[in-house]
Amino acid sequence: MSAQPLVGLEVVECSTFVAGPSCGMTLAQLGADVVRVDLPGGGSDFGRWPLSATGESLYWTNLNKGKRSVAIDYRTPAGRELLTAFTTRTGDHRGVYVDNVVGRHRLRHDDLAALRSDMITVHVEGFADGRPAVDYTVNASIGIATMTGPDFLDTPVNHVLPAWDLLTGMHAAVGVLASLERRRTTGEGSAINVALYDVAVSAVGALGWFAEAEEAGADRPRHGNHVFGSFGTDFATSDGSRIMVVALTEGQWDALCDVTGTRDVFAALEKALDLDLRQESARYEVRETIASILRPWFIARDLTALRPLLDQARVLWAPYLSVVEAAASARASSDPVLHDVDQPGVGPMPTTVSPLRWAQTERKPALTPRLGADTGPVLAESLGLTDADLGRLAADGVIALTS
Amino acid sequence: MSAQPLVGLEVVECSTFVAGPSCGMTLAQLGADVVRVDLPGGGSDFGRWPLSATGESLYWTNLNKGKRSVAIDYRTPAGRELLTAFTTRTGDHRGVYVDNVVGRHRLRHDDLAALRSDMITVHVEGFADGRPAVDYTVNASIGIATMTGPDFLDTPVNHVLPAWDLLTGMHAAVGVLASLERRRTTGEGSAINVALYDVAVSAVGALGWFAEAEEAGADRPRHGNHVFGSFGTDFATSDGSRIMVVALTEGQWDALCDVTGTRDVFAALEKALDLDLRQESARYEVRETIASILRPWFIARDLTALRPLLDQARVLWAPYLSVVEAAASARASSDPVLHDVDQPGVGPMPTTVSPLRWAQTERKPALTPRLGADTGPVLAESLGLTDADLGRLAADGVIALTS
Numbered sequence: 164m165s166a167q168p169l170v171g172l173e174v175v176e177c178s179t180f181v182a183g184p185s186c187g188m189t190l191a192q193l194g195a196d197v198v199r200v201d202l203p204g205g206g207s208d209f210g211r212w213p214l215s216a217t218g219e220s221l222y223w224t225n226l227n228k229g230k231r232s233v234a235i236d237y238r239t240p241a242g243r244e245l246l247t248a249f250t251t252r253t254g255d256h257r258g259v260y261v262d263n264v265v266g267r268h269r270l271r272h273d274d275l276a277a278l279r280s281d282m283i284t285v286h287v288e289g290f291a292d293g294r295p296a297v298d299y300t301v302n303a304s305i306g307i308a309t310m311t312g313p314d315f316l317d318t319p320v321n322h323v324l325p326a327w328d329l330l331t332g333m334h335a336a337v338g339v340l341a342s343l344e345r346r347r348t349t350g351e352g353s354a355i356n357v358a359l360y361d362v363a364v365s366a367v368g369a370l371g372w373f374a375e376a377e378e379a380g381a382d383r384p385r386h387g388n389h390v391f392g393s394f395g396t397d398f399a400t401s402d403g404s405r406i407m408v409v410a411l412t413e414g415q416w417d418a419l420c421d422v423t424g425t426r427d428v429f430a431a432l433e434k435a436l437d438l439d440l441r442q443e444s445a446r447y448e449v450r451e452t453i454a455s456i457l458r459p460w461f462i463a464r465d466l467t468a469l470r471p472l473l474d475q476a477r478v479l480w481a482p483y484l485s486v487v488e489a490a491a492s493a494r495a496s497s498d499p500v501l502h503d504v505d506q507p508g509v510g511p512m513p514t515t516v517s518p519l520r521w522a523q524t525e526r527k528p529a530l531t532p533r534l535g536a537d538t539g540p541v542l543a544e545s546l547g548l549t550d551a552d553l554g555r556l557a558a559d560g561v562i563a564l565t566s
Numbered sequence: 567m568s569a570q571p572l573v574g575l576e577v578v579e580c581s582t583f584v585a586g587p588s589c590g591m592t593l594a595q596l597g598a599d600v601v602r603v604d605l606p607g608g609g610s611d612f613g614r615w616p617l618s619a620t621g622e623s624l625y626w627t628n629l630n631k632g633k634r635s636v637a638i639d640y641r642t643p644a645g646r647e648l649l650t651a652f653t654t655r656t657g658d659h660r661g662v663y664v665d666n667v668v669g670r671h672r673l674r675h676d677d678l679a680a681l682r683s684d685m686i687t688v689h690v691e692g693f694a695d696g697r698p699a700v701d702y703t704v705n706a707s708i709g710i711a712t713m714t715g716p717d718f719l720d721t722p723v724n725h726v727l728p729a730w731d732l733l734t735g736m737h738a739a740v741g742v743l744a745s746l747e748r749r750r751t752t753g754e755g756s757a758i759n760v761a762l763y764d765v766a767v768s769a770v771g772a773l774g775w776f777a778e779a780e781e782a783g784a785d786r787p788r789h790g791n792h793v794f795g796s797f798g799t800d801f802a803t804s805d806g807s808r809i810m811v812v813a814l815t816e817g818q819w820d821a822l823c824d825v826t827g828t829r830d831v832f833a834a835l836e837k838a839l840d841l842d843l844r845q846e847s848a849r850y851e852v853r854e855t856i857a858s859i860l861r862p863w864f865i866a867r868d869l870t871a872l873r874p875l876l877d878q879a880r881v882l883w884a885p886y887l888s889v890v891e892a893a894a895s896a897r898a899s900s901d902p903v904l905h906d907v908d909q910p911g912v913g914p915m916p917t918t919v920s921p922l923r924w925a926q927t928e929r930k931p932a933l934t935p936r937l938g939a940d941t942g943p944v945l946a947e948s949l950g951l952t953d954a955d956l957g958r959l960a961a962d963g964v965i966a967l968t969s
Contacts, residue, residue, distance in 0.1 A: 168748035168756065185772055189737075193744050207815060212795025212847055213778035213786075221774030221781075222795075272925070291923065292900035295882055299798050303810035306889035310726045312715055319800060319808055319886045321791040323713045326729040329769055331921075333736030334592075338922045340743035341596050345571035347750065353571065354925035361921035364896040364903040366732055367889070368918030369588055371624030373896070373904065375616035376889040377916055378624075383616075383889070388724040392615025392625075395702050397722060405722055407706035412610060444615055479698055483722045486709035486770070486779040486786070493767045493776070497695035500767040501776065513780055515771030518734075518764035519741045520694065522675070522757040 165523045167194025171256045174339065175200060175249065176230070177237065177270070178263040179208040181298070181325050182287045182359065184226040185332030186261055190339065191229035191529065192517035198541055199230040200237065200246060200269075203563030205534055215509045224506060228514055229529030231537035234563035237269055241561045246270060249545055251279040258352070259339055263287040272354040281352040283342040285335045291358045298325040298359065305363040306372070306382070314385045331362045386450075394419075394446035396454050397483070398461035400469060406461070408473075408480045413441050415479045422476035423460040429453075502528035535563040568926045570597025574659045577742065578603060578652065579633070580640065580673070581666040582611040584701070584728050585690045585762065587629040588735030589664055593742065594632035594932065595920035601944055602633040603640065603649060603672075606966030608937055618912045627909060631917055632932030634940035637966035640672055644964045649673060652948055654682040661755070662742055666690040675757040684755040686745040688738045694761045701728040701762065708766040709775070709785070717788045734765045789853075797849035799857050800886070801864035803872060809864070811876075811883045816844045818882045825879035826863040832856075905931035938966040 172195040176187035184199070191197040201209065211222045233249075236242040247270060250260045258279050262269040264286050272284040289296030302308055302322060312320035334357050342353035367373060376382055388397045388407070394416065395409035410416040420426045429440055432452070438445045446453060461469070466482060473480050484492060490513055493501040498520065506512040507530065516526040542548045542562070556562045575598040579590035587602070594600040604612065614625045636652075639645040650673060653663045661682050665672040667689050675687040692699030705711055705725060715723035737760050745756035770776060779785055791800045791810070797819065798812035813819040823829045832843055835855065841848045849856060864872070869885060876883050887895060893916055896904040901923060909915040910933065919929040945951045945965070959965045 165754065166752075168744040171751065172747070181773070188772060189740060193740070210847075212850065213774050214847075215777070216781060221777040223774075225772050225774040225777060290900065296884070297812060297814065297882065299793055299812050300810055300882060300884035303800075303884040303886045304892060304895065306887050306892035307727050308810075308886055309888050312723050313719070313721075316716070318716075319791070319810075320715050320723060321800070321810070322725050322727065322729075323794075324710050324725065324729055324769070325773070326725075326727055326732075329729075329733055329772075330736060333733060333740065334921055337592060337596070337736065337739050337743060340740060340747065341571040341922075344575070344743065344746060348574065349569075351568065356923045357921055358923075360899070361903045361923075364892075364899075365918045365921040366727070367892070368896075368904060368916065369591060369628050369732075370584070370728070371616050371626075371628040372889055373893040373916045373918075374618070374624040374628060374912070377893050378618060381890065388722070390702055391726075397706075397724070407703050407711075407722075407724070409700055409702050411700065444613075444617075447615065479700065479703060481699070481703035481706040483706045483711055484709050485712050486775055487784065489707060489709035489767075489770070490776040490780050492707065493771075496763070496767075497693065500764045501771060509777070513771065513776045515768045515776075518737055518760055518768040519744075520759045520761075520764075 165521070167524060168521065170194040172196065172259070172343070173254070173257045174198070174259045174261060176261045177246070178261060178287065179206045180263065181226065181328035182331040182335065183261055183263040185329055186285070186335035186339070187230055188226055188228060189332065189336045189517070193519070197230040198233050198537070199227055200233050200235055201534055202238070203234045203236055203535065203560065209534065217509055219508045221509070224509060224512070224531045225514065228531045230532065231541060232532035232534050233538045233541050234535030235538070236561055239561055241556070241559065243270070245542065245546070245556070245561065247275065247278065249542070251275055251282065252545055259283045259343070261285045261287070261335060261339065276352055276354070281346050281350060283339060283346065283353045285338045285355045285357065287331060287335055288356060288358050290360045291356065296360050298328045301327045301359045301363050304360065305367055307367070310383060310385055312385065313387045316385070327359050327363050330366060331357060331359050334362055389450050392447050393443035394450055394453055396450065398458060400461055400464060400466050402465035404466045405483045406466070406469070406480055407483065408478065410446065410479065411443060414477070416441065416446065418477045419457070422472055422478055423457055425456055425460070428456055504528050504530060506530055508533060533565065535565050538562050539564050568924070570927060571924065573597040575599065575662070575746070576657070576660045577601070577662045577664060579664045580649070581664060581690065582609045583666070584629065584731035585734040585738065586664055586666040588732055589688070589738035589742070590633055591629055591631060592735065592739045592920070596922070600633040601636050601940070602630050603636050603638055604937055605641070606637045606639055606938065606963065612937065620912055622911045624912070627912060627915070627934045628917065631934045633935065634944060635935035635937050636941045636944050637938030638941070639964055642964055644959070644962065646673070648945065648949070648964065650678065650681065652945070654678050654685065655948055662686045664688045664690070664738060664742065679755055679757070682755070684749050684753060686742065686749065686756045688741045688758045688760065690734060690738055691759060691761050693763045694759065699763050701731045704730045704762045704766050707763065708770055710770070713786060713788055715788065716790045719788070730762050730766050733769060734760060734762050737765055792853050795850050796846035797853055797856055799853065801861060803864055803867060803869050805868035807869040808886045809869070809872070809883055810886065811881060813849065813882065814846060817880070819844065819849065821880045822860070825875055825881055826860055828859055828863070831859055907931050907933055909933055911936060936968065938968050941965050942967050
């Protein structure tokens, strides 16, 4: 077994909510030593829903797994001094600081760089000009909510997945690692800012949607659960389930026609409408017709009967699952990402490891520290503070040794 | 001005659709030299919608910006040999290969590692056991579609943003960069697999949703456009616009009460219901009541009147925009990610740069190569092929020099 790829790297994370913490979590899952810094008693996300039966935030717990927890009141001069000293201490694998600026800058790059010239900082923010924004407002700003949902709706549909937060966290992780690459090559540090809004603009741009809308001078109409530019939609089954069926490639389209016995119908349709349904754009154009021809076959069968038929025919499909069902399915999957742990403060809890599977490297599920559990050891180890120092700082409210 | 952080890094990308290409694009936007390898005439995503008026895929064009394009028929022995030689050539900043296995493996890690022991490969796949899956089927499998959309719906709502594809691309980029870090430290190569499904499981797990659903033994009910665990929802305005308004923090809640003149109403409500609305969980519990108290204030004003009122009061909000409006807004934003270029084959086109803003480093928009435009130069440069060699390979259909 090889060691995790980022063993040795030390990151200080002073962030809240999803983006910054998911950056730290991603690095921790690859072996980095990530010290999460919170205010004593926890920051604004420490009690965020969902909660466990024991009253712990399952959100905070799951975003901070595999990190160490240090509680410092960085709003006080003494707290800032401690955090600054800890963040800028010497070592090739140190000097990496990630925070978010929803409230305010925790530590500023220039202050850190004055003490350590090769400092790497990543600040996560809402807009590039410093105005606040969160996933829900960015999603409204970017045009996607008006494209989502059934075509009979005329109101926007918010996504539930905080996709912009999660993508921003991944960009922040890429920023950290690319900065390390640059530091090794040039000796230079890096000051990076990344705005949630910019992440959304970049993603929508990458899909060609801005180019499409501006060239057409109009928005793509809402089209419910249909896949744009190809064939894919949902079907009801006789037992009240729903499944998603997709035919992006010619092979997937053939499989779908074969299993549903609709080859002749579609051949006749192609002739009548002068279409070539082997082209995915043609399938998209007549998506409603294709769906209505296929619907009776699906609704006549239940999920148990459909499963082997569709799998054997190599149709690309999936049943819609609830989150409870999805958890069970994830647990049963090959080389699972979902594991069961006994999480202090929570009890038995499903948790997840990195989705990156490294040959010869084991992915072990990590527990989440209790808030402040590592304050003493981390400050003793890294800054040489004695028990007396720690006791005094705790008495002054500058640090908290446990939550 | 400093150089881009990944200048010098060379990556060979042999992938299609979104995940693999967005990994390569992310690295290219940070300065890496990414050679995208396609089949002569283009792979299965080369004609994917949306299309430009000139018939080019705006999707392919926008996902491949800043790369070089090489067309090799890697299905032929001669083509595989060329691609293998190119991918494994010596150099500290080389030996990085990204592909996707929706169809099949292009090149296998073991074959590459036999020629170059520190080879880094990242394979993007559907499920970890090799079964195919795409963003739309993964989204059905993970439980989110049944949570999305208005609460009067009883059918799943697909997201429009291919969030799993985009997140998988970012994980792949993290995998590449973490592998480089490990290669520098240990001299070892890396063989990484990353499945779309595993990315989704990991993300939903990180939010605590599996833990929540399993502890409750039930799914979170659909709640339309409300933000879970806090207060946030959409409001109609007198001009037919809709806006998203969020109050996650106590300050944002105060701002919302102040600007709408509802402080006394909510104080009375707190007393009547024995609630403390400074707690976000309390705001979530009575979200419908809060929304109905606020609704008349919003519907009595138009967007033009609301904008300064909400901004001055520091309410966290955003109007819902269409994609056309979102493009205009992105173009006008501070230090914009969206730029206008004259894209060969397309014409004037909005394009995007990396959302990571590096101090002292300029982000220049990059054009997309025409398919196969770099086949000749890249193979001549890297493998020493002569014009005669290239001509022969092109005549044999092993490579294409232009599209």
